[in-house]
Amino acid sequence: xxxxxxxxxxxxxxxxxxxxxxxxxxxxxxxxxxxxxxxxxxxxxxxxxxxxxxxxxxxxxxxxxx
Numbered sequence: 618x619x620x621x622x623x624x625x626x627x628x629x630x631x632x633x634x635x636x637x638x639x640x641x642x643x644x645x646x647x648x649x650x651x652x653x654x655x656x657x658x659x660x661x662x663x664x665x666x667x668x669x670x671x672x673x674x675x676x677x678x679x680x681x682x683x
Contacts, residue, residue: 623660624651634683638662645669 623637624630632650637660639646645667650658661669 622649622652626651626653634660640664 623632637648637650639648640662641664643664645664646662648660650660652658663669
């Protein structure tokens with residue numbers, strides 16, 4: 618994988634989501650937390666009134682909202 622992730626793929630770890638969240642006053646920010654051949658974990662932050670656009674993917678998706 619060429620993109621940097623917030624968690625190293627070769628080590629178990631934990632991060633404080635409140636410390637890595639990046640906000641944009643007028644949009645959506647996405648950050649890749651972890652990426653392996655089996656899974657990709659992405660953290661999204663949304664400005665007021667923003668939403669995740671629809672898209673298609675053959676993989677299953679899990680959404681967890683905080």
